[in-house]
Amino acid sequence: MVGHAVWRETGGGGMYTLFWLDTPTMTARAAPSPAPGSPSQALRAVASEGGSTGRIVASITTAIIERRLAPGTKLVEQQIADVFSVSRTVVRQALNQLSRDRLVTLEPARGAFVATPSVEEARQVFEVRRMVESAMARQLASVITTEQVAQLKAHLREERAAVARSDVPGRTHLLADFHVVLARMLGNEVLAELVADLLSRSQLIALMYQSSHSAEHSQAEHEDIVAALERRDARAAARLMEQHLASVERNLRLDPRAPDLAAILKPRGKG
Numbered sequence: 001m002v003g004h005a006v007w008r009e010t011g012g013g014g015m016y017t018l019f020w021l022d023t024p025t026m027t028a029r030a031a032p033s034p035a036p037g038s039p040s041q042a043l044r045a046v047a048s049e050g051g052s053t054g055r056i057v058a059s060i061t062t063a064i065i066e067r068r069l070a071p072g073t074k075l076v077e078q079q080i081a082d083v084f085s086v087s088r089t090v091v092r093q094a095l096n097q098l099s100r101d102r103l104v105t106l107e108p109a110r111g112a113f114v115a116t117p118s119v120e121e122a123r124q125v126f127e128v129r130r131m132v133e134s135a136m137a138r139q140l141a142s143v144i145t146t147e148q149v150a151q152l153k154a155h156l157r158e159e160r161a162a163v164a165r166s167d168v169p170g171r172t173h174l175l176a177d178f179h180v181v182l183a184r185m186l187g188n189e190v191l192a193e194l195v196a197d198l199l200s201r202s203q204l205i206a207l208m209y210q211s212s213h214s215a216e217h218s219q220a221e222h223e224d225i226v227a228a229l230e231r232r233d234a235r236a237a238a239r240l241m242e243q244h245l246a247s248v249e250r251n252l253r254l255d256p257r258a259p260d261l262a263a264i265l266k267p268r269g270k271g
């Protein structure tokens with residue numbers, strides 16, 4: 001797994017501090033250093049900065065997918081710059097990209113925060129997921145290869161193992177990735193990107209609205225979906241996917257009267 005930065009709540013009261021977990025696997029490759037100021041050096045610097053942007057985007061997205069980064073967390077530019085040893089310009093590029101993906105909110109004069117999806121947005125995300133992913137399951141059932149079925153079964157084995165050993169970030173990642181793996185199997189890059197984007201947003205929604213859909217429950221539903229795909233039963237695959245997503249959504253506390261997170265996290269005595 002790629003190394004990543006995480007925010008841990010420290011000292012309570014909604015204060016988060018940035019930590020670096022794991023060793024990054026994407027280490028810069030040693031290259032012969034050209035003469036200082038040469039065009040190739042400049043190009044290499046640009047390329048390496050571009051890579052850093054991607055690395056920051058990937059790390060923050062991974063932390064969100066594994067539900068380690070809570071909605072509303074402030075993303076301090078300088079802290080991120082220090083963790084990744086890059087300039088604040090690079091961090092800003094990464095935050096801009098995450099904001100386009102709706103995972104981060106940029107507030108003028110206040111900075112960047114992990115997005116806090118509204119109830120309406122949560123409903124819309126799940127509505128689109130039901131439409132897209134049930135159609136995707138239906139289509140996949142008619143074209144899936146034996147190798148792909150084997151690949152899905154291997155994925156289910158990993159899910160089961162992560163659930164059994166109560167590996168929370170691992171199982172959260174695998175359970176989310178299941179949906180992206182299915183999307184990729186159709187060989188449609190637009191679909192795969194769309195589903196990956198909806199998945200990251202779903203993870204923020206699950207954290208924000210306290211999902212009570214258990215990992216065991218999701219895992220069992222994934223098993224049923226793969227069984228239908230293996231039987232090439234398009235109708236069942238589509239129905240099971242729709243039911244699975246409806247069940248995940250039903251287990252969210254999408255009550256409009258629920259207190260809002262920002263109000264809960266606001267330090268007392270400051271208005």
Ligand SMILES: [Zn+2]
Binds near residue numbers: 176178179218222244
């Ligand atoms: Zn699922």
